[in-house]
Amino acid sequence: MAVAHPQSPTRTEGMAAGPDGVGAESVRKGPPILSGAEITCRSLEAEGVTVIFGYPGGAVIPLYDALPGSRLHHVLVRFEQWAALAAQGYARVTGRPGVCIATSGPGATNLVTGLADAMLDSVPLVAITGQVGQPMIGRDAFQEVDITGITLPVTKHNYLVQRVEDIAPTIKEAFHLATSGRPGPVLVDIPKNLLIAKAPFSYPTGVGRRGYQPTSVPNLRQVRLAAEAIERAERPLIMAGHGIMLSGASDPFARFVEKTGIPVIFTLLGLGCFPESDPRALGMMGMHGHKHVNDALDACDLLVNIGARFDDRATGRLDGFAANAKIVHVDVDPAEIGKNVRTDVPVVGDAAEVLKALIEEVAERRRDEWLGWINGRRNRPLEAALDDRPPTPEPYTIVRAIAAASNGEAVVTTDVGQHQMWTAQYFGFDHPDRWITSGGLGTMGFGLPSAIGAKMGRPDLEVWAVVGDGGIQMSLSELATAAQEGLDINIAVINNGYLGMVRQWQDLFHEKNYSQVEITGPNLEKLAGAYGITGITVRTDAEIAPAIARARSIKGPVLLDFVVEPEANVYPIVPPGASNSEMLHERRFRDTE
């Protein structure tokens, strides 16, 4: 997603004239005098916000008082954590910052997981929390928590607003920080008395922060060094990360691949930034990456990382990672360079800017021989088996059936676990900003709320949440939210009766000591009925495609319960602490060599 940058002054002025005509009045009498709550709403409107996700409470009652007079569509979640994750789903499909609201105390602390998730995946979010009135701060007042203290490590920046006059400039700055440089969550904590107090309102047009000047345009010298390294390389490989999406760089990226002919591997969050159906796209790397991808990493003599942070799930053990390669690392955040992996050519800048500069410096070339070598390393028995489906509903056949039915065009969100990895491996993402998953934090329950946010952001797109029977039981509450909003989303539960990914680790690395991983759940079809939405149970292979077709034809939320083989494992897998070349394969799909 291209992260949208703060509003232009013209837009701001347009927004300042509210529906109640206060703006018109301001022409005669100067800026309108508004309450802090009204200022908050006007500021959000001025930022182009149309949808917010939240939950009311004592400290934000004044804000909720002002909401009906605004043009903001408020989605009432059932749990604040899911407001933050719905805001993320919204942000990831639209490229605009997601906005969530919570009250002080428990409301604010419930946001923390969602903020941490956005922080690790660099998703632009603005969270607004109510705080107890200023005279009460520091006295352990009812529902007082130090939310700026608590969220310090999980936000890009946060604020405790001190004066009603500061609300608008603070919100302006919060949006600027959330969306520029390396995007991330920003929290604005507003004491209740300031939401009630009044001040003249005019939305600021600029932000001046001496200590914040992200580098967007790269140093040309570094770009040239990168280009030289590419020219010299015989077996180069591109590692494509989330940064390409965040910078909206899919087009220059495709041109770069076209010109240089370099094969592309993806991090979990990089999937979709370049069509997986392109012959140069090799698939996902890392712990559950494809065999030929990890083989290519071993063999390459140059790795060009664009917009990824060398996460340990992607790299495996570091001393075995791309051991024969020079490393070019393109990142907008200089602190990422050299953090985990030694770097030969660092290029600090926005991915789109770097790619545009780099394209000018590289020669046209084809890399057919190298690409052929990598393709020769594919797990042929597995790929043959994919087209020759086994008779039980195996999770990957469901993922492939959803991809086929939606023609690969759907937005797909997931929870965390086996179903997430199967979806990453088998959906085949051809579009940016349609693959929405919790990468860095691995937050169970992510799928349903992020699907809600995604549908609010892109009502024109088909939305599927592929979730676990464990994860869905964490965010079941949001079925009501989806039902209340009448959202046309499909929720596919991959029901294996286990906390599958943990069971898999116990199976493979703890002598099958299945401790606390067997999990029961409600009859999901009946539960759907209880929420007034459609529920479908699927037990056999033959039912998969018809069930998916039916779900697609129904307007409104549909909950599909796919009862699958309980003990299927995700393969390949790199054992924890091992290097990527030491991956385990499923016995029946093991290469003969």
Add this chain to the structure above:
Amino acid sequence: MKQRHTLVVLVEDHPGVLNRVVSLMRRRSFNIDAITVGHSEQPGVSRMTLVVDGEDEEVEQVGKQLYKLMEVLKVTDLTGESCVSHELALIKVAAKAQHRGEILQVAAIFGAKVVDATPTTLLLEATGREERIDALVAMVRGYGIRELVRTGPAAMVRGGPSAGAKENGRPERDRDRKTVTVGDGALAMAN
């Protein structure tokens, strides 16, 4: 190479900024040996001196992480530069009548001032390099130290150039200043 690094960090003088810096160091498991904070020559800008022990790359990472804090204007690593690094110590020494003369002599050698005296104690104030303060403390330990406080070092480069924030306060391009740079010449700007 593992060594002691002295970092000068210029920060906007906002509420909570010290907390942000210290919290960052803790969560990235960087060890702070000493930290001092005070006003700088610029209104609204505070100056911190951070002493950290670590590999050069690790300390470079400290600098880059610090730049990610909105309040941080400039980070300068003074290690290897010719600089003055002094701390202040107040030492309350037990001073029986028969030892007073000796203690005053020791104080004179170290250029320490006597800032208070009682029939049983002398309060010494000393400034200087850390090792010098260490030596003074060792010398008077035998008489009995009643109370001791040391500020930790404040550091400044000798001669012309200042570690102070330039117009916009970001790292400069001149390579002889030990501003945090990444690899071979790519400039490290805040995220």
